[in-house]
Amino acid sequence: MTVTPTDPGRTIEAIWRIESARLIAGLARMVRDVGLAEELAQDALVAALERWPESGVPENPGAWLMATAKRRAIDELRRGQRLERKHAELGRELDAARELSARDLDSAIDDGVGDDMLRLVFTACHPVLSTEARVALTLRLLGGLTTDEIARAFLVPEPTIAQRVVRAKRTLAEAHVPFEVPRRAELAARLAPVLQVIYLVFNEGYSATAGDDWVRPALCEDALRLGRILAELVPDEPEVHGLVALMEIQASRLRARVGPRGEPILLLDQDRARWDHVLVRRGLAALERAEGLGGALGPYALQAAIAACHARARTAAETSWLRITALYDALAQLAPSPIVELNRAVAVAMAFGPAAGLAIVDALVSQPQLEGYHLLPSVRGDLLAKLGRLDEARAELERAASLTRNARERELLLQRAAAVKPGSGT
Amino acid sequence: MRFMVIVKANKDSEAGVLPDQKILTEMGKFNEELVKAGVMLAGEGLHPSSKGARVRFSGGKRTVIDGPFTESKELIAGFWLWQVRSREEAIEWLKRAPFDETEVEIRQVYETAEFAPSDPTGEIREREQKLREVVASRRGSP
Numbered sequence: 428m429t430v431t432p433t434d435p436g437r438t439i440e441a442i443w444r445i446e447s448a449r450l451i452a453g454l455a456r457m458v459r460d461v462g463l464a465e466e467l468a469q470d471a472l473v474a475a476l477e478r479w480p481e482s483g484v485p486e487n488p489g490a491w492l493m494a495t496a497k498r499r500a501i502d503e504l505r506r507g508q509r510l511e512r513k514h515a516e517l518g519r520e521l522d523a524a525r526e527l528s529a530r531d532l533d534s535a536i537d538d539g540v541g542d543d544m545l546r547l548v549f550t551a552c553h554p555v556l557s558t559e560a561r562v563a564l565t566l567r568l569l570g571g572l573t574t575d576e577i578a579r580a581f582l583v584p585e586p587t588i589a590q591r592v593v594r595a596k597r598t599l600a601e602a603h604v605p606f607e608v609p610r611r612a613e614l615a616a617r618l619a620p621v622l623q624v625i626y627l628v629f630n631e632g633y634s635a636t637a638g639d640d641w642v643r644p645a646l647c648e649d650a651l652r653l654g655r656i657l658a659e660l661v662p663d664e665p666e667v668h669g670l671v672a673l674m675e676i677q678a679s680r681l682r683a684r685v686g687p688r689g690e691p692i693l694l695l696d697q698d699r700a701r702w703d704h705v706l707v708r709r710g711l712a713a714l715e716r717a718e719g720l721g722g723a724l725g726p727y728a729l730q731a732a733i734a735a736c737h738a739r740a741r742t743a744a745e746t747s748w749l750r751i752t753a754l755y756d757a758l759a760q761l762a763p764s765p766i767v768e769l770n771r772a773v774a775v776a777m778a779f780g781p782a783a784g785l786a787i788v789d790a791l792v793s794q795p796q797l798e799g800y801h802l803l804p805s806v807r808g809d810l811l812a813k814l815g816r817l818d819e820a821r822a823e824l825e826r827a828a829s830l831t832r833n834a835r836e837r838e839l840l841l842q843r844a845a846a847v848k849p850g851s852g853t
Numbered sequence: 854m855r856f857m858v859i860v861k862a863n864k865d866s867e868a869g870v871l872p873d874q875k876i877l878t879e880m881g882k883f884n885e886e887l888v889k890a891g892v893m894l895a896g897e898g899l900h901p902s903s904k905g906a907r908v909r910f911s912g913g914k915r916t917v918i919d920g921p922f923t924e925s926k927e928l929i930a931g932f933w934l935w936q937v938r939s940r941e942e943a944i945e946w947l948k949r950a951p952f953d954e955t956e957v958e959i960r961q962v963y964e965t966a967e968f969a970p971s972d973p974t975g976e977i978r979e980r981e982q983k984l985r986e987v988v989a990s991r992r993g994s995p
Contacts, residue, residue: 433941441941445890488945541889644964648936655891682964705894705934 435480443472444571446489451568452543454496455606458504461550462596465568467503471496544569545608545660552621555602560595561624563588569656570649580646581631618661622670622727625653629674633681634833647678658713668717669728675710676734679703691839695743707738726762729754748778765794766802773806781813801830805840812847821847855894855962856935856943861955862902862928867921869901879951887935892946898931934962 447468455464471492485491551564566572566580574592578585609617632646654671661667683701684692714735717728724732733754740746755771768791776784788807797803808823824844828837865872872880887893903921922928937943943959950957 433944437939437941438945441937441939441945444938444942445945645938648938652891652936656889659889709894 435484436476438484439472439475439479442475442484442488442492446492447472447571448544448547448569449489450492450496452547453493454500455547455550456543457497458500459606460600461547461568461606462600463500463503465596467496467499468492470499541660542608544656546606548621548657548660549609549617550599550604550606552617552624553599553602553604554617554620555598555604556595558620558624558627560591560598561620562627563591564595565621565624565653566628566649567592570653572649580643580649614661615664615666618664618666621657622666625650625657626670626674626727628653629677633677634836644681647674647681650674651678658716663720665717665720665722666725666727668713668720669725669731672710672713672717672731673727673734675706675713676731676738679706679710679738689835691835694737695746699741699743702738710738711735723761724757726758729758729761733758746777748774752778765791765797766800769797769803769806772810776810776813781810785810785814799830801827801836801840803827804830808844808847815849817847817849854937854939854964856937856940856959857962858933858935858943858947859929859958859960860931860933861957862930863955866899866930867901867903867928869903876951883949883951886949887933887946892935892937894934894936896931896933899929902928 450468450471451461451464454467455461458464458467474495475488475492479485479488547568548565551568552561556564563574563577566577567574572580574588575585578588581588608614629647629650632643632648632650651671651674654667654674658667658671679702680694680697682703683697683699684694686692710731714728714731717724717731733751736747736751736754751774752771755767755774759767759771768787772784772787772791775787785807788803788810791797791803792807804823805827808820808827811817811823812820821844824840824847828840828844831837831840871877884893884896887896901921905920905922907918907920907922909916909918935943935946937946940959940961947957947959
């Protein structure tokens with residue numbers, strides 16, 4: 428029997444993952460600078476790494492890290508005379524804090540935690556930053572990932588991510604981005620890039636755009652965790668629950684969509700018994716929460732509702748394609764895009780036959796946005812095969828294979844091309 | 854990765870005595886923290902073993918034994934399902950739980966991929982799938 432001893436380094440890493448976002452958020456409120464807050468938190472982590480292996484982990488490691496980081500903050504502010512005003516602010520906070528007992532202080536910090544976390548979310552996804560920078564900063568500040576972990580997840584060199592984080596922090600400082608939650612009127616607009624970042628991380632894990640693996644589940648788990656955290660921070664925003672629902676339901680299929688040899692298995696061919704029913708249930712509950720808040724469904728909730736149609740069908744044959752078609756119609760109205768249109772074509776083909784689907788797809792062929800997008804010839808190839816236009820079908824599937832950057836997916840598309848024979852489409 | 858957190862039964866839980874207000878409040882706060890951190894996937898409390906039963910398998914024979922069962926240390930009173938990044942993270946979360954006098958166990962949940970080596974060709978899975986199809990088609994016919 429092998430035993431797994433508890434490793435102090437890994438324990439500190441775990442504490443960091445639990446505490447870092449709250450720590451950085453709390454410090455950022457005090458020093459009004461996310462970059463500095465992150466450095467202070469890192470310093471506290473280094474101190475913990477030096478001390479805890481010998482002294483043992485303190486009873487309340489979060490409070491220890493915060494106290495250490497605050498001390499560094501004061502040192503830092505003393506050194507930088509230019510920050511006099513901030514010093515005064517910090518001094519006031521500390522004076523006030525000294526009057527409270529340790530327990531009171533903890534609960535005072537706890538009360539503000541939600542707001543601080545939200546401020547951190549909106550700062551990390553601020554519109555002055557590029558999407559790439561938002562992703563890196565969100566995973567680092569809110570997900571507690573190291574630059575190395577982020578780099579490995581996105582298959583880029585570590586210095587690239589480190590650079591991205593440094594530049595993002597500089598951009599925030601130079602643009603004097605305030606550490607605050609947007610006002611009610613702006614909230615929905617400012618929430619959009621936050622949701623986009625989380626979904627982008629999820630999708631990179633769910634169908635890797637590059638590399639040999641078809642899925643990277645750890646990245647999906649990180650995105651889900653961020654989504655679940657956000658859902659508790661802004662519980663009244665239906666789209667947040669919509670996004671969480673969408674991710675939970677999609678993630679429920681993770682283990683069913685990869686075959687024993689690592690090959691992708693498409694939704695309708697998946698063994699539904701292998702879906703993760705804990706996540707299905709969570710996804711359906713999140714969708715209910717989104718719907719329960721009233722109003723028309725947003726794009727994420729609509730996509731979640733479509734995913735829920737599949738989740739509720741016991742077998743692929745029981746899928747309600749009519750309802751899915753209606754939901755895609757709504758989605759195409761609300762957030763029209765060639766990709767939505769392509770998906771709508773698939774649903775229409777299932778509900779009303781391949782010819783109806785092909786008519787929509789053919790209208791998309793000239794769309795510049797879909798040029799080079801492998802799923803267009805892939806869908807078109809399938810529909811052509813079902814209509815018995817076999818040579819065209821084979822050519823489309825081969826073209827799709829030549830366009831994808833994912834090795835596993837290419838293999839699958841070539842297999843499908845080779846399998847196009849008279850009668851195979853029916 | 855996921856961990857199941859197994860809470861053992863005690864005299865009170867076996868007697869069907871619900872925890873007092875203070876414990877409920879503390880536990881509620883802890884659960885809230887788990888939810889806010891995106892860690893908690895599920896969590897349930899169990900009725901006492903007096904409402905449960907066991908089925909003993911011995912060769913072809915099945916014997917039903919009604920609860921309650923006496924060895925309360927071996928009984929469980931509830932469980933959580935947590936999503937964390939490491940075993941250490943699960944331990945750190947558990948250390949924050951408001952328990953007083955007990956021992957709580959964490960066990961890692963197998964991910965499906967970990968079953969693959971015993972079925973390298975996917976043959977067993979394929980067979981299971983066929984079986985499910987047969988069952989589904991029978992269920993479908995009146």
